Amino acid sequence: MPSTHPPDRPYFIQAPAKINLSLDVLGKRPDGYHDLASIFVSIALWDTLALWPAPTGSVSIFCDQAALGTDDNLVIRAARLLMRATGVEIGVRVELRKMIPTQGGLGGGSSDAATMLLALNTWWGLGLSTTRLAELGAELGSDVPFFIFGGTALVEGRGERVQQLPDLAPLWLLIVKPPVAIPTPRIFRELTAAGYTTGAATRALVAHIQAGTLPPLTDTTLVNALEPIALSAYPDVAAAQACLRDAGATCVRMSGSGPTLYVPCTTLIQAEDLQRAAINKGLQTWVTYPLPARSTGS
Ligand code: C5P
Numbered sequence: 001m002p003s004t005h006p007p008d009r010p011y012f013i014q015a016p017a018k019i020n021l022s023l024d025v026l027g028k029r030p031d032g033y034h035d036l037a038s039i040f041v042s043i044a045l046w047d048t049l050a051l052w053p054a055p056t057g058s059v060s061i062f063c064d065q066a067a068l069g070t071d072d073n074l075v076i077r078a079a080r081l082l083m084r085a086t087g088v089e090i091g092v093r094v095e096l097r098k099m100i101p102t103q104g105g106l107g108g109g110s111s112d113a114a115t116m117l118l119a120l121n122t123w124w125g126l127g128l129s130t131t132r133l134a135e136l137g138a139e140l141g142s143d144v145p146f147f148i149f150g151g152t153a154l155v156e157g158r159g160e161r162v163q164q165l166p167d168l169a170p171l172w173l174l175i176v177k178p179p180v181a182i183p184t185p186r187i188f189r190e191l192t193a194a195g196y197t198t199g200a201a202t203r204a205l206v207a208h209i210q211a212g213t214l215p216p217l218t219d220t221t222l223v224n225a226l227e228p229i230a231l232s233a234y235p236d237v238a239a240a241q242a243c244l245r246d247a248g249a250t251c252v253r254m255s256g257s258g259p260t261l262y263v264p265c266t267t268l269i270q271a272e273d274l275q276r277a278a279i280n281k282g283l284q285t286w287v288t289y290p291l292p293a294r295s296t297g298s
Pocket of ligand 1: 159184
């Protein structure tokens with residue numbers, strides 16, 4: 001076991017959101033999960049975690065959204081998992097400031113969990129590799145392994161196979177959140193074999209990204225197999241998409257299991273024009289951009 005020590009200084013760290021530039025669902029697995037081929041991209045929209053020293057073995061949370069400040073929170077489960085996996089008992093009090101909308105398809109809870117694993121690994125001096133942290137992350141949720149690495153990645157299997165890709169060519173992303181929370185299991189439950197996709201869209205994008213380019217980002221090149229389900233089950237998602245198209249957006253795609261939509265924009269002026277249209281409809285919005293991979297070593 002590495003030599004660990006109780007930290008005496010607080011540790012602040014950001015937990016970025018993601019979008020799915022593509023999300024192919026290839027089929028259902030015997031374990032009930034679905035096989036995916038997806039391009040995940042972390043974006044400049046963050047939750048913040050602050051870790052504070054706490055008595056040995058004590059793990060507690062304060063969250064600015066009170067309903068999330070419980071022992072069920074993935075950051076608490078991440079801390080306990082890490083203590084079990086390493087035999088280390090130090091203690092931590094975590095403050096969690098949420099900016100990423102919950103149940104939005106932006107991976108906020110998963111990013112918080114991955115960030116907690118990374119932060120405690122450093123703060124407690126555990127010396128685990130990122131590969132091991134990603135394995136532990138997979139026990140907490142399908143999207144967690146990606147967030148150990150961040151940046152742009154091809155994510156396959158249930159979510160545990162993460163292949164880092166070169167950072168995406170810069171672009172603006174308008175993020176628009178329809179006023180509804182979508183539980184991921186519901187969307188996957190309603191997906192039938194007719195809605196499965198081949199993975200061709202993801203493969204084509206991977207080839208572009210590996211060559212340092214991007215194709216025109218359109219409704220044809222960007223695919224999300226879960227989007228038709230969300231559009232028909234949640235009229236608020238369809239209305240938000242229509243609002244953006246009416247305002248001139250040529251490509252509006254849903255992230256993950258939704259409801260959050262994103263619009264790739266070439267210029268900031270274009271992003272702001274579309275943002276105004278969404279704000280006029282009372283929608284929550286952010287103008288953001290892709291982030292590079294985390295610099296966490298191997
Ligand atoms: O792994 P996680 O708890 O984040 O997954 C939430 C739900 O999403 C699962 O219970 C499952 O219904 C669905 N899911 C899936 N296939 C995946 C990832 C998630 O069916 N690859």
